[in-house]
Amino acid sequence: MQGPTSVPRATGRPRSAAADTAILAATREALVELGWSKLTLGDVATRAGVAKTTLYRRWAGKNELVVDAVAELFDELELPDRGSLAADIEGVVLQFAVILARPETKSGLMAVLAESTRDDALRARIRASIVDRQKRLVLAGRARAETRGELAPETDPEEAARTVDLIFDMVAGAVVHRCVVSAEPADEEWVRSFTRVLLLGLTSA
Amino acid sequence: MQGPTSVPRATGRPRSAAADTAILAATREALVELGWSKLTLGDVATRAGVAKTTLYRRWAGKNELVVDAVAELFDELELPDRGSLAADIEGVVLQFAVILARPETKSGLMAVLAESTRDDALRARIRASIVDRQKRLVLAGRARAETRGELAPETDPEEAARTVDLIFDMVAGAVVHRCVVSAEPADEEWVRSFTRVLLLGLTSA
Amino acid sequence: MQGPTSVPRATGRPRSAAADTAILAATREALVELGWSKLTLGDVATRAGVAKTTLYRRWAGKNELVVDAVAELFDELELPDRGSLAADIEGVVLQFAVILARPETKSGLMAVLAESTRDDALRARIRASIVDRQKRLVLAGRARAETRGELAPETDPEEAARTVDLIFDMVAGAVVHRCVVSAEPADEEWVRSFTRVLLLGLTSA
Amino acid sequence: MQGPTSVPRATGRPRSAAADTAILAATREALVELGWSKLTLGDVATRAGVAKTTLYRRWAGKNELVVDAVAELFDELELPDRGSLAADIEGVVLQFAVILARPETKSGLMAVLAESTRDDALRARIRASIVDRQKRLVLAGRARAETRGELAPETDPEEAARTVDLIFDMVAGAVVHRCVVSAEPADEEWVRSFTRVLLLGLTSA
DNA sequence: ACCTAAGCGAGACGGTACGTCTGGTCTTTCT
DNA sequence: AGAAAGACCAGACGTACCGTCTCGCTTAGGT
Numbered sequence: 061m062q063g064p065t066s067v068p069r070a071t072g073r074p075r076s077a078a079a080d081t082a083i084l085a086a087t088r089e090a091l092v093e094l095g096w097s098k099l100t101l102g103d104v105a106t107r108a109g110v111a112k113t114t115l116y117r118r119w120a121g122k123n124e125l126v127v128d129a130v131a132e133l134f135d136e137l138e139l140p141d142r143g144s145l146a147a148d149i150e151g152v153v154l155q156f157a158v159i160l161a162r163p164e165t166k167s168g169l170m171a172v173l174a175e176s177t178r179d180d181a182l183r184a185r186i187r188a189s190i191v192d193r194q195k196r197l198v199l200a201g202r203a204r205a206e207t208r209g210e211l212a213p214e215t216d217p218e219e220a221a222r223t224v225d226l227i228f229d230m231v232a233g234a235v236v237h238r239c240v241v242s243a244e245p246a247d248e249e250w251v252r253s254f255t256r257v258l259l260l261g262l263t264s265a
Numbered sequence: 266m267q268g269p270t271s272v273p274r275a276t277g278r279p280r281s282a283a284a285d286t287a288i289l290a291a292t293r294e295a296l297v298e299l300g301w302s303k304l305t306l307g308d309v310a311t312r313a314g315v316a317k318t319t320l321y322r323r324w325a326g327k328n329e330l331v332v333d334a335v336a337e338l339f340d341e342l343e344l345p346d347r348g349s350l351a352a353d354i355e356g357v358v359l360q361f362a363v364i365l366a367r368p369e370t371k372s373g374l375m376a377v378l379a380e381s382t383r384d385d386a387l388r389a390r391i392r393a394s395i396v397d398r399q400k401r402l403v404l405a406g407r408a409r410a411e412t413r414g415e416l417a418p419e420t421d422p423e424e425a426a427r428t429v430d431l432i433f434d435m436v437a438g439a440v441v442h443r444c445v446v447s448a449e450p451a452d453e454e455w456v457r458s459f460t461r462v463l464l465l466g467l468t469s470a
Numbered sequence: 471m472q473g474p475t476s477v478p479r480a481t482g483r484p485r486s487a488a489a490d491t492a493i494l495a496a497t498r499e500a501l502v503e504l505g506w507s508k509l510t511l512g513d514v515a516t517r518a519g520v521a522k523t524t525l526y527r528r529w530a531g532k533n534e535l536v537v538d539a540v541a542e543l544f545d546e547l548e549l550p551d552r553g554s555l556a557a558d559i560e561g562v563v564l565q566f567a568v569i570l571a572r573p574e575t576k577s578g579l580m581a582v583l584a585e586s587t588r589d590d591a592l593r594a595r596i597r598a599s600i601v602d603r604q605k606r607l608v609l610a611g612r613a614r615a616e617t618r619g620e621l622a623p624e625t626d627p628e629e630a631a632r633t634v635d636l637i638f639d640m641v642a643g644a645v646v647h648r649c650v651v652s653a654e655p656a657d658e659e660w661v662r663s664f665t666r667v668l669l670l671g672l673t674s675a
Numbered sequence: 676m677q678g679p680t681s682v683p684r685a686t687g688r689p690r691s692a693a694a695d696t697a698i699l700a701a702t703r704e705a706l707v708e709l710g711w712s713k714l715t716l717g718d719v720a721t722r723a724g725v726a727k728t729t730l731y732r733r734w735a736g737k738n739e740l741v742v743d744a745v746a747e748l749f750d751e752l753e754l755p756d757r758g759s760l761a762a763d764i765e766g767v768v769l770q771f772a773v774i775l776a777r778p779e780t781k782s783g784l785m786a787v788l789a790e791s792t793r794d795d796a797l798r799a800r801i802r803a804s805i806v807d808r809q810k811r812l813v814l815a816g817r818a819r820a821e822t823r824g825e826l827a828p829e830t831d832p833e834e835a836a837r838t839v840d841l842i843f844d845m846v847a848g849a850v851v852h853r854c855v856v857s858a859e860p861a862d863e864e865w866v867r868s869f870t871r872v873l874l875l876g877l878t879s880a
Numbered sequence: 881a882c883c884t885a886a887g888c889g890a891g892a893c894g895g896t897a898c899g900t901c902t903g904g905t906c907t908t909t910c911t
Numbered sequence: 912a913g914a915a916a917g918a919c920c921a922g923a924c925g926t927a928c929c930g931t932c933t934c935g936c937t938t939a940g941g942t
Binding site for chain 4: 505506507573576577580581583584585586587588593596597601632635636638639640642643644645646647648650651652653654660663664666667668669670671672674
Binding site for chain 1: 884
């Protein structure tokens, strides 16, 4: 999730850690105010109180910077135990919807996804920093449901992986579409309807 | 879906209809070769054999132009009668996936969606030109299924609208996520799995 | 002094004579308000209530149009009999200075002169329409002075031509320089000083 | 030791001095080849091997740039001692004529003079960079003539200034008119005739 | 207590695209 | 055939960012 070189230098002035923080925060601030297309690295540098060179020393460009800035937003996702699989899912979907409702998330995430359609390295970075990072939630939810006896343990690991992917595509896709394309709030009512359909579809014979 | 005024002018040289076609085609060509971020209106004009002014006379900017260029791609969606609701859905989802697999669709659509998060007029244009335009498919599918007796007629019109929206969010969202984020092919197998879950979820008591 | 074709057409709608007048007046008006560099033919056409095509049908471009527009301003120069050669010269120099003080004259004349340094046809047009047209004043002044006995008749016609040219360069040059470069008023006092030097220089043994 | 030398600490990369030279030379080259009206700043930048931004960082526009480019041409004017006032004047007038005969001088100077009729700041710049800068020649010539005893020392300083201005208007005006409007060479013969008239006019009782 | 290599803020640099404007031309309908 | 309207191609305009490159400093660790 960090800049390029994680190898520490032996000599010379060390890089300022504060600069990284300031830059990412400034990036999110600029995303809120300006959106992706009007966000400029010069402006981010100014907001962060940093020279453009400092910024370019750490990130290759706008895409990489925004991926890192947005990725931090998703780390607050959690899976508290709400007592049932349905409630757990509703809870995490709602959290996801809340994060996606923030303008910096919407603008930044959609933009880098758009860019990633022509840049495999970028897509890999997005998956590593954002997407795959959150599959833990699906896995944790399934495990908890199996413990509760709500789901039968999946035996075929390949089939399990396919199911996780499908669930992920359906959950993330639906919420994103609701928030970005339909531009309607993914509120509790909607989440309940969605979760009901999803769960019925997955558990019906 | 077209430029601003559809009102025909009484006087002066009329606008060239050929220019519109050439510009939209050139836009798609440029999207394939360059992607959204490297697409420039000057280049599109050159490819179309048209002056920049001609382009700006018809579209306000890159966003609007790409919306129209991409919208045409979705008009080929159809709903042939495949005998059952499940087969009908699978058919149209597959068509949708095929269209989305094209690089110009992915790049263009995702980019304008990203832009639309900060531009209500643009989002409205996208919905009018692309999204709502295809809801006809959902409605046609439901009607056919009711005729076949696969679905009971929905009595509450408000509830019906909500359901259509939910289906749309789930279908479009999942396919887009599969193609763009997961970057895996939305092939027949995936479509079958997805359709099964969706249909079960919707029809289970 | 007029546009291209002076040959009257036998057939078709005749050209509007009012248009010429309106265009030249609009040109001078635009020169006053905008100056040469910001004067556009589209704007002139609009001011004149005329289509651009009408304008281009009569003049080849901005240069030719402005030459004609400015030339009309110089036609009001006269040489009233003021009783003595010195007074006659002072009178006409003053008239010349008054005309040159008008913004449209200054801007327009200087600009077309600048353009004429690289365009022989334009320079010829300027000489024909403006410069040589006014040499009549020098000739008339000389003739009147000879009649009064103030000047001896020049016998050598070639020498006479050279002198006329020199006088013209000196008079026109000095007044233009005074008005445009020095940007000081060529008022009566200055004209008297100038005329004195010129006349002394020409008549001293 | 710690003086109040508040020299503005030069921070950031210093401007390239070579760029200025290259730009002015390129401007003169372009003036020769294209003339004022077809000279574009983009082209000048290309010729100078410089980005457009570099050019605009230093000059506000075409006018200012050309003034500076032309001003350098006039700095080669000198007043060598030719033994008599008449010879001195002839010499410097001839030099002036030679400079004015160059196409870049004619085109550039006349064009900025034309522009200056509507732009006081530009006219001030022209006077400071070109015109007043050369009044030194008139003053030096007068001083030398007084030393030689050819002219009586002028007592009234105001009258002296007026005379200098008049001489300047007459000399510069006549040469410019000869070269630009009449488009005849200001050769030795013409210069001799002109100088004779001027000097007689100024020195006759 | 220096040395030195890297980091830093500042800002100029060569480029590229922007969206606008103007110059001339062409096409349409009306006169 | 001329005129008004306005679309058309071509290309310059001046601006904004890009990502790179000097500058003169600062800040450490290694000697």
